[in-house]
Amino acid sequence: xxxxxxxxxDSSLRGGRFPELVSVDILRRCSLSDAKKFxxxxxxxxxxxxxxxxxxxxxxxxxxxxxxxxxxDLLNLGDRTSPVxxxxxxxxxxxxxxxxQGNAVRSNEHxxxxxxxxxxxxxxxxxxxxxxxAAASFAIDGDHVAAEQMIxxxxxxxxxxxxGDERVEYMQAVAEAILGLTSMDAARVRAIxxxxxxxxxSEPTALSLVRLIEALNAFVEGDLTATLVRAGRVAQGTDQPxxxxxxxxxxxxxxxxAHVMRGSPAQAVAMLRDxxxxxxxxxxxxxIRSSAYLVLGEYRGARGATDxxxxxxxxxxxxxxxxxxxxxxxxxMRLGNVESAVREALExxxxxxxxxxxxxxxxxxxxxxxxxxxxxxxxxxxxxxRLRLVLERMRSIPSPVAPEFTLPVLSRRERLIAHHLRSDSxxxxxxxxxxxxxxxxxxxASAVLxxxxxxxxxxxxxxxxxxxxxxx
Numbered sequence: 001x002x003x004x005x006x007x008x009x010d011s012s013l014r015g016g017r018f019p020e021l022v023s024v025d026i027l028r029r030c031s032l033s034d035a036k037k038f039x040x041x042x043x044x045x046x047x048x049x050x051x052x053x054x055x056x057x058x059x060x061x062x063x064x065x066x067x068x069x070x071x072x073d074l075l076n077l078g079d080r081t082s083p084v085x086x087x088x089x090x091x092x093x094x095x096x097x098x099x100x101q102g103n104a105v106r107s108n109e110h111x112x113x114x115x116x117x118x119x120x121x122x123x124x125x126x127x128x129x130x131x132x133x134a135a136a137s138f139a140i141d142g143d144h145v146a147a148e149q150m151i152x153x154x155x156x157x158x159x160x161x162x163x164g165d166e167r168v169e170y171m172q173a174v175a176e177a178i179l180g181l182t183s184m185d186a187a188r189v190r191a192i193x194x195x196x197x198x199x200x201x202s203e204p205t206a207l208s209l210v211r212l213i214e215a216l217n218a219f220v221e222g223d224l225t226a227t228l229v230r231a232g233r234v235a236q237g238t239d240q241p242x243x244x245x246x247x248x249x250x251x252x253x254x255x256x257x258a259h260v261m262r263g264s265p266a267q268a269v270a271m272l273r274d275x276x277x278x279x280x281x282x283x284x285x286x287x288i289r290s291s292a293y294l295v296l297g298e299y300r301g302a303r304g305a306t307d308x309x310x311x312x313x314x315x316x317x318x319x320x321x322x323x324x325x326x327x328x329x330x331x332x333m334r335l336g337n338v339e340s341a342v343r344e345a346l347e348x349x350x351x352x353x354x355x356x357x358x359x360x361x362x363x364x365x366x367x368x369x370x371x372x373x374x375x376x377x378x379x380x381x382x383x384x385x386r387l388r389l390v391l392e393r394m395r396s397i398p399s400p401v402a403p404e405f406t407l408p409v410l411s412r413r414e415r416l417i418a419h420h421l422r423s424d425s426x427x428x429x430x431x432x433x434x435x436x437x438x439x440x441x442x443x444x445a446s447a448v449l450x451x452x453x454x455x456x457x458x459x460x461x462x463x464x465x466x467x468x469x470x471x472x
Contacts, residue, residue, distance in 0.1 A: 007049075009049055014128050014163065041086040055205075063100075092129055098137075102246040104282060104317060105280075129171070132150075135154070140282045141282075144356065184359070208234050209243070212234050212247050215234060215251065219257075235248055256288045260363050265292035266467070269468070272288065284309060287306060290331070292363075326344075348360065356393070357390055361394055413444055417444045
């Protein structure tokens with residue numbers, strides 16, 4: 001067990017090779033009781049190997065279950081006087097599990113225990129692994145200043161060690177991808193892609209991450225068709241069925257974002273409707289649904305999509321929470337809830353100090369942002385410098401294509417009639433089913449036709465289909 005564990009721990013370091021399958025199989029069959037037979041330092045190595053064997057096998061549920069069990073049993077974390085590399089092996093393995101889950105709260109706990117160990121004269125390969133995990137954890141959490149600092153230290157270390165830049169470690173690739181997306185930095189994503197591709201040769205389980213970075217590269221380059229194809233394959237598990245949940249969720253979110261950007265917001269709403277939201281909103285799918293509703297002019301839907309997010313702020317990262325608040329602010333402004341709009345917009349604006357606002361601005365119609373900015377300035381002129389920064393970033397972010405036909409505002413009864421218009425039922429049959437007169441149905445249908453600018457029932461149905469009404 002110990003030899004197998006050491007081999008899989010070493011495989012995570014720079015220059016390491018993917019462990020033999022027999023080692024992975026041995027460790028996947030081990031339990032906590034097996035690990036307790038070893039003394040502290042060896043036990044930590046064995047536990048680290050057990051966790052990483054499950055991660056390398058793409059067994060997400062098993063890796064999370066084991067990591068949670070280790071955390072609950074404090075004995076397994078060992079004595080702080082254990083060999084430093086044994087300590088780092090276990091802390092790094094646990095942090096990696098939670099990074100792959102998108103749970104920055106827990107991964108940061110392990111990162112904060114690892115960082116002080118960097119001053120204990122550890123090998124350069126271990127410094128590289130710790131810094132990479134820290135960068136990924138901070139990036140997911142939305143502390144992008146800290147993530148950039150970790151990456152800067154990695155680059156200094158690479159230069160000191162004479163390491164080439166032909167490859168990047170898995171966790172650094174995660175951090176670079178998130179930073180590239182949130183800042184819409186095409187050059188950054190373009191630079192990390194070939195290095196990430198080389199990672200697959202030594203770590204085959206990195207394939208889904210590489211495919212996600214390829215989709216992200218297509219997105220920041222403006223190729224939405226390629227984005228949809230590549231991100232869709234990752235989300236569906238076409239190339240790697242059981243990839244990390246964090247990667248799959250990001251791919252699903254990117255797919256929905258691409259639909260909104262190319263003028264198909266209703267498709268994005270329909271795609272996300274029945275998707276269970278991840279426990280940690282590091283990539284908030286509800287926020288993306290809200291964006292789609294904003295583009296459709298469905299402000300009640302935009303606000304309602306994020307109601308749960310407002311009650312669960314703590315599970316959001318610092319790059320999705322301000323984006324969520326911004327969408328609620330726009331929706332409330334359009335619905336006439338001015339005080340709520342101002343409060344939520346001001347809270348979102350507080351994040352601009354340590355966070356590039358690009359991701360939050362993406363998918364929000366430009367006119368909505370401008371009107372919200374004017375509203376804030378009318379309340380507090382001292383906000384002008386921060387709003388100017390937001391305006392500058394707006395200019396560099398592509399706006400979503402407007403839908404071919406904007407969803408009309410229909411009353412509840414008109415919505416019901418609009419759905420019946422799509423059926424083969426006659427007006428009389430519709431009236432019988434609703435227990436009203438035929439003339440009432442005709443009157444309400446006429447109101448629907450007028451609002452959508454249609455000349456016939458068939459024309460109205462076509463226009464409603466184009467608007468995405470039936471998907472919503």
